[in-house]
Amino acid sequence: MGHPPDxxxxxxxxxxTAIPGLIPDLVxxxxxxxxxxxxxxxxxxxxxxxxxxxxxxxxxxxxxxxPRDKEAVGLGSARGTTTTHLVQPDVxxxxxxxxxxxxxxxLQLSLEYDFGSQEIRVxxxxxxxxxxxxxxxxxxxxxxxxxxxxRHETKVHRGTLCPVFDETCCFHIPQAELPGAxxxxxxxxxxxxxxxxxxxxxxxxxxxxxLQHVLEHWYPLGPPxxxxxxxxxxxxxxxxxxxxxxxxxxxxLEARGLRPGLAEPYVKVQLMLNQxxxxxxxxxxxxxxxxxxxxxxxxFLVPFSQVQNVxxxxxxxxxxLPLQTEPVGKVHLGARASGQPLQHWADMLAxxxxxxxxxxxxxxxREVDRxxxxxxxxxxxxxxxxx
Numbered sequence: 471m472g473h474p475p476d477x478x479x480x481x482x483x484x485x486x487t488a489i490p491g492l493i494p495d496l497v498x499x500x501x502x503x504x505x506x507x508x509x510x511x512x513x514x515x516x517x518x519x520x521x522x523x524x525x526x527x528x529x530x531x532x533x534x535x536x537p538r539d540k541e542a543v544g545l546g547s548a549r550g551t552t553t554t555h556l557v558q559p560d561v562x563x564x565x566x567x568x569x570x571x572x573x574x575x576x577l578q579l580s581l582e583y584d585f586g587s588q589e590i591r592v593x594x595x596x597x598x599x600x601x602x603x604x605x606x607x608x609x610x611x612x613x614x615x616x617x618x619x620x621r622h623e624t625k626v627h628r629g630t631l632c633p634v635f636d637e638t639c640c641f642h643i644p645q646a647e648l649p650g651a652x653x654x655x656x657x658x659x660x661x662x663x664x665x666x667x668x669x670x671x672x673x674x675x676x677x678x679x680x681l682q683h684v685l686e687h688w689y690p691l692g693p694p695x696x697x698x699x700x701x702x703x704x705x706x707x708x709x710x711x712x713x714x715x716x717x718x719x720x721x722x723l724e725a726r727g728l729r730p731g732l733a734e735p736y737v738k739v740q741l742m743l744n745q746x747x748x749x750x751x752x753x754x755x756x757x758x759x760x761x762x763x764x765x766x767x768x769x770f771l772v773p774f775s776q777v778q779n780v781x782x783x784x785x786x787x788x789x790x791l792p793l794q795t796e797p798v799g800k801v802h803l804g805a806r807a808s809g810q811p812l813q814h815w816a817d818m819l820a821x822x823x824x825x826x827x828x829x830x831x832x833x834x835x836r837e838v839d840r841x842x843x844x845x846x847x848x849x850x851x852x853x854x855x856x857x
Contacts, residue, residue: 574670574691575600575631577610577655583681588644590614590653590676594624594635595686597657600669605629607660608669609809614641614676615652620837623809625816626660649677657691660810662828668694702799702834703728703760705737705784708827709803709818713774718782721767722753723827725786728760728798733790735762738797741770742781745843755789777819778805781842786832799832802842 580593594610607628613621622639643651653674659667670691679685704726710719722737734755741749749770756762772780781804785797803811810830817826 573601574693575657576688577657577670577672577691578686578688579655580684580686581653581676581679581681582684583648585645587642589640589642590681591638591640592622592653593638593686594655596632596634596636597691598632600631600633600657600691605631606667606669608633608657609660609813610635611656611658611809612639613654613656614643615654616643616647616650617641620840625808626810626813643676648681651676656694660813671695702832703786704829704831705786705799705801706827706829707784708825709782709814710823710825711772711777711818712823713777716771716773718770718772718777718780719767719825720770720782720784721825721827722764722784724761724763724765726761728762728786730760732760732788732798733758735759735786735788735798737764738785738787739768740783740785741772742783742842743776744779745781748780780804781806782815783838783842784830785835796835798835800835800838801830801832802838806841 575597576599577597578595580591580595582591582593583589584591592612594612597608597610600606600608607626608630609626610624611621612623620641622637624635624637627633627635653672653676655672655674657669657671659669661667671694672689672691674689706723706725708719708721708723710721711717718741720739722739725735725737728735734757736753736755738750738752740747751768753764753766756764781802783800783802785800787797801811803815805812805815807815810828814826814828814830817828
């Protein structure tokens with residue numbers, strides 16, 4: 471009898487070793503291609519290695535931090551040094567922190583003293599970071615403590631916290647008075663129909679400054695002075711100029727803050743040409759009030775070719791004092807003026823045929839007269855343009 475045919479091999483009993491053809495059979499039995507299986511195996515290997523490396527790094531860091539913490543706790547002598555560094559503020563942070571000097575801004579100016587003429591030249595360069603939160607219309611006012619009534623105002627710069635002034639003014643100070651003199655620079659926010667808002671102030675004792683050389687520095691501004699110098703009042707008026715006809719119209723509107731003792735205040739309007747008195751007008755008197763309302767208009771004929779040579783002066787007088795030698799206060803406008811009056815004059819020329827109204831503080835009469843340096847009165851007639 472012959473041998474029976476070969477039958478398929480039976481599965482190996484449990485507990486035996488792996489069959490040599492198992493992995494090839496599994497690979498052959500999966501529906502995925504071989505390259506996909508190889509890529510999956512490589513990705514799994516990389517992921518496993520990454521996890522092991524991360525765990526090792528974490529363990530190393532943990533072991534490194536432990537001795538450092540123990541050392542910090544155990545070193546009692548080093549605690550004082552560490553605390554000092556923590557509570558000591560940074561200089562830059564201190565300057566810009568709320569409540570510090572930086573909140574009022576900074577001012578750059580130059581100082582030069584001429585020992586021959588005994589004059590100090592103050593150059594206002596620029597200001598920065600005047601006030602956070604919105605823009606302002608700043609201008610500066612410069613004065614010296616030993617020169618009462620003599621001050622300089624810059625023009626107004628619209629909508630900025632960092633105005634560039636580039637203006638220079640001079641004050642006569644004898645060398646013997648320098649140690650006791652103080653330079654004061656005040657910055658204000660210009661407001662046409664209300665009181666001007668103080669923005670900051672610089673008080674610089676000239677006795678602490680070396681004036682042997684030209685100095686130019688940034689100075690921190692401090693808070694405005696609590697008490698403002700006494701003012702003699704304010705005057706509101708409008709200006710209108712028509713270049714084609716040469717008509718300059720001044721409307722005196724009202725005054726406020728005048729001395730309570732004034733019984734019959736009135737306003738005198740004076741026009742000057744080439745530092746000589748030329749034309750004048752005056753309002754009616756208003757009895758028994760420190761805030762008179764006038765609303766009177768005056769028209770002067772000023773050719774456009776001469777408008778830059780004209781000075782306009784408004785003065786408040788009191789008729790009840792016949793022996794009064796000088797007015798209560800004056801306002802000077804024109805191309806030779808400075809500060810707010812110069813700005814008002816420029817706005818009038820820039821907006822021809824349109825009235826421009828503004829409040830002005832009255833200044834001491836002697837201060838205005840000194841700046842005008844008036845010559846003897848001259849009577850003349852100017853040719854007017856053909857309308």
